[in-house]
Amino acid sequence: MFEEHDLFILVSASFVQQVYDVTKYLKDHPGGDEVLLSATGKDATDDFEDVGHSDSARDMLDQYYVGEIDISTIPTKTTYKPPNSNQDK
Numbered sequence: 319m320f321e322e323h324d325l326f327i328l329v330s331a332s333f334v335q336q337v338y339d340v341t342k343y344l345k346d347h348p349g350g351d352e353v354l355l356s357a358t359g360k361d362a363t364d365d366f367e368d369v370g371h372s373d374s375a376r377d378m379l380d381q382y383y384v385g386e387i388d389i390s391t392i393p394t395k396t397t398y399k400p401p402n403s404n405q406d407k
């Protein structure tokens with residue numbers, strides 16, 4: 319489970335991704351907290367785009383902006399092992 323201070327989502331389509339901390343937005347999100355929770359800790363670009371968020375929703379992203387991360391620098395070795403994954407390094 320994620321702790322409240324860990325509720326980061328990543329949104330972008332390129333290698334450099336924007337990181338947003340949605341912790342404070344959980345209770346106010348018009349789409350509910352469940353969908354936000356399910357999108358945290360991973361690349362949430364598709365989730366965010368699939369909803370067809372309005373321009374004003376996009377503008378709100380700025381409020382939760384934390385910084386950028388180059389996903390090519392993230393270690394691929396994690397404790398979480400997704401099904402069908404044979405990447406051990």
Ligand code: HEM
Nearest residue numbers: 340348349353354357362365366369371372375378379382
């Ligand atoms: C910081 C990130 C996000 C912000 C600022 C945000 C903002 C909003 C806003 C303002 C709305 C109202 C409708 C609109 O203006 O488009 C909305 C609706 C919604 N959002 Fe988000 N959202 C965020 C992330 C997400 C993510 C990651 C998901 C999916 C996992 C999601 C799913 C939804 C859904 C399902 C609705 C309801 C649409 C409806 O009932 O018509 N949102 N969001």
